[in-house]
Amino acid sequence: MIELNEITKIYQAGDTEVRANDGVNLKIEKGEFVAIVGKSGSGKTTIMNIIGALDVPTDGQYILGGTDVSDMDDNELAEVRNKMIGFIFQQYNLLPRSTVLENVELPLLYAGVSSADRKVRAMKALEKVGIDDKAHNHPYQLSGGQQQRVSIARALAGNPSLILADEPTGALDSKTSREVLDLLVLLNEEGNTIVLITHDTGVACEAKRVVKMHDGKIVYDGPVEEYKETLVSEGWLK
Amino acid sequence: MRRFFQGFKLAFRSIRSNKMRSFLTMLGMIIGVASVIILTGLVNGVTNYLIESFSDMGTNMISVSVTNSDSRSASVDDMFAIAEENSDIFEGVSPSVTGSYTVKKGSVSETGKTITGVAENYYIIQHINIADGRFIGYADITGRTKVCVVGSYIVDTFFTSDDVVGETIKIDGDEYTIVGILDEQADSTSGSADDCIYIPYSTACRLTYTSEPSTFTFATFGTDYITKGENALDDALYEIFKDESMYTVTSMSSLISTIESITGILSSVLAGIAGISLLVAGIGIMNIMLVSVIERTREIGIRKALGAKRADILIQFVIEAASISSLGGLLGILFGAVVTVNVGDYFGLEASPSISAIIVSFCVSAGIGIFFGFMPAKRAARLNPIDALKSE
Numbered sequence: 001m002i003e004l005n006e007i008t009k010i011y012q013a014g015d016t017e018v019r020a021n022d023g024v025n026l027k028i029e030k031g032e033f034v035a036i037v038g039k040s041g042s043g044k045t046t047i048m049n050i051i052g053a054l055d056v057p058t059d060g061q062y063i064l065g066g067t068d069v070s071d072m073d074d075n076e077l078a079e080v081r082n083k084m085i086g087f088i089f090q091q092y093n094l095l096p097r098s099t100v101l102e103n104v105e106l107p108l109l110y111a112g113v114s115s116a117d118r119k120v121r122a123m124k125a126l127e128k129v130g131i132d133d134k135a136h137n138h139p140y141q142l143s144g145g146q147q148q149r150v151s152i153a154r155a156l157a158g159n160p161s162l163i164l165a166d167e168p169t170g171a172l173d174s175k176t177s178r179e180v181l182d183l184l185v186l187l188n189e190e191g192n193t194i195v196l197i198t199h200d201t202g203v204a205c206e207a208k209r210v211v212k213m214h215d216g217k218i219v220y221d222g223p224v225e226e227y228k229e230t231l232v233s234e235g236w237l238k
Numbered sequence: 239m240r241r242f243f244q245g246f247k248l249a250f251r252s253i254r255s256n257k258m259r260s261f262l263t264m265l266g267m268i269i270g271v272a273s274v275i276i277l278t279g280l281v282n283g284v285t286n287y288l289i290e291s292f293s294d295m296g297t298n299m300i301s302v303s304v305t306n307s308d309s310r311s312a313s314v315d316d317m318f319a320i321a322e323e324n325s326d327i328f329e330g331v332s333p334s335v336t337g338s339y340t341v342k343k344g345s346v347s348e349t350g351k352t353i354t355g356v357a358e359n360y361y362i363i364q365h366i367n368i369a370d371g372r373f374i375g376y377a378d379i380t381g382r383t384k385v386c387v388v389g390s391y392i393v394d395t396f397f398t399s400d401d402v403v404g405e406t407i408k409i410d411g412d413e414y415t416i417v418g419i420l421d422e423q424a425d426s427t428s429g430s431a432d433d434c435i436y437i438p439y440s441t442a443c444r445l446t447y448t449s450e451p452s453t454f455t456f457a458t459f460g461t462d463y464i465t466k467g468e469n470a471l472d473d474a475l476y477e478i479f480k481d482e483s484m485y486t487v488t489s490m491s492s493l494i495s496t497i498e499s500i501t502g503i504l505s506s507v508l509a510g511i512a513g514i515s516l517l518v519a520g521i522g523i524m525n526i527m528l529v530s531v532i533e534r535t536r537e538i539g540i541r542k543a544l545g546a547k548r549a550d551i552l553i554q555f556v557i558e559a560a561s562i563s564s565l566g567g568l569l570g571i572l573f574g575a576v577v578t579v580n581v582g583d584y585f586g587l588e589a590s591p592s593i594s595a596i597i598v599s600f601c602v603s604a605g606i607g608i609f610f611g612f613m614p615a616k617r618a619a620r621l622n623p624i625d626a627l628k629s630e
Contacts, residue, residue, distance in 0.1 A: 049624055054624050078547045083545070093539075095537055097251060097255055106541070107544045110541075110545040158545075
């Protein structure tokens with residue numbers, strides 16, 4: 001499903017080179033629920049951008065669903081994002097002037113789906129996250145938790161191979177965070193592949209597999225039970 | 239297709255949500271397009287007015303004016319001889335001695351009335367019908383009698399009844415007897431063909447203190463004979479004067495084409511000047527679109543992250559710019575048309591915006607939107623989605 005081989009990403013910051021990713025190797029199979037954790041500066045955002053086809057690596061190979069994405073141009077990447085990836089952002093990133101329904105329709109619109117079809121599929125996605133009654137409202141009329149549900153519906157609408165969630169609970173209180181995480185667990189149980197990027201170890205523990213990054217490298221990769229044990233042994237968790 | 243439809247939908251939503259800004263941006267376009275429409279419309283009105291009043295005087299006429307000197311001169315008889323010699327071209331000729339005088343009857347008085355001194359055949363060559371009485375006769379010319387033939391406007395203005403043959407009217411203080419009334423030709427309005435007073439040319443010469451008529455009207459058999467007639471007159475007059483500067487030959491139809499070409503140039507110069515304001519309006523649109531792209535960086539980032547290609551974003555912003563400017567163009571056309579008709583009315587002109595000016599200015603306004611919207615749109619399309627998503 002996802003295959004990262006020796007991914008290196010180098011940024012030019014003034015005169016100095018920053019190695020945001022330094023030889024990352026990662027394989028994710030269909031149906032997995034993986035959390036990528038790390039402090040800020042660990043390179044987790046850079047790896048998310050590459051996995052999300054928002055950016056290409058300086059060096060290395062990224063294969064998504066059988067196709068090599070490493071050297072694609074702007075338009076090809078847009079196509080890959082549109083067809084294969086559903087994004088969930090920390091700041092929801094809904095278009096404020098469009099209705100909830102129009103927001104959910106957006107990826108379908110760029111995929112060239114007909115207007116009637118778009119509506120049906122978007123409504124189905126809204127039903128799934130339980131917010132179909134707000135379809136004709138504008139995002140600013142909704143609470144944060146509701147907006148994040150809309151953004152999850154938008155990620156689902158295009159029926160992508162991968163759902164990529166970047167700090168999905170970062171802007172929510174603990175109760176709504178719980179609801180959003182439960183929704184992600186449910187979606188995974190239904191067969192969706194989910195990659196969750198977070199700095200919050202508690203949130204990471206919702207996944208089935210945890211990948212920990214530090215200084216641009218993967219320093220830990222294993223099942224969540226094992227990860228929890230290391231947390232306990234390090235005194236982070238009881 | 240989908241891209242275009244979506245582009246228009248988004249453009250109108252964006253215009254609606256920024257009403258004040260959109261209107262101010264459009265204002266430049268409205269003023270520019272309106273001035274093009276108004277200026278060309280009014281110049282058209284003036285052209286039509288001029289052509290109409292000149293063609294009233296007959297498009298088959300050629301007028302000749304001569305400067306007589308002691309050694310060389312052309313008499314009335316010479317002119318009749320020229321017309322006679324070229325009877326295949328000319329229907330006839332009449333002197334036309336004009337002057338402006340005060341005309342008075344009882345307490346009614348009008349100044350600056352054009353009095354035309356003509357020969358007895360003038361009404362025949364001009365194809366004017368006599369409604370009542372007779373035209374000026376040969377005896378009136380030889381006898382220099384004070385008689386006149388008047389148009390229906392004169393009758394309406396100076397008399398209360400229509401039966402005015404035998405009445406007198408004062409021209410420059412002298413009593414003239416009305417011997418005939420002409421048929422109404424142009425609704426008896428002031429300044430029209432009905433606003434005329436004809437007197438014998440010999441009498442007119444005395445009135446204007448000249449010894450011989452110096453201007454003549456040659457009637458050809460139709461506009462097709464104008465060029466031939468002008469050539470024949472040139473040749474014959476050169477025989478008499480041996481000097482081209484002593485006479486001029488002009489025809490109404492060549493005068494009309496001169497007027498048309500002058501007003502045509504005037505119209506394009508004015509439209510060109512007004513067109514500069516369209517350019518300025520275009521720059522205004524570009525400016526606003528650049529601001530709009532910066533403001534909506536995040537929106538562009540979201541769209542790109544969800545799969546919008548460069549072309550999708552480019553088309554969205556180009557259509558938005560084109561919509562603003564062509565909407566401004568439409569409002570400008572509407573505003574311009576209203577002003578043109580009303581100003582035209584005020585000056586008594588039949589002014590209306592020309593279809594070609596409307597089509598051209600609409601296309602130009604849409605074109606300017608596309609042209610000036612392209613640069614900001616391209617900038618938007620090239621935004622990197624990661625950077626765009628980070629912006630606030």
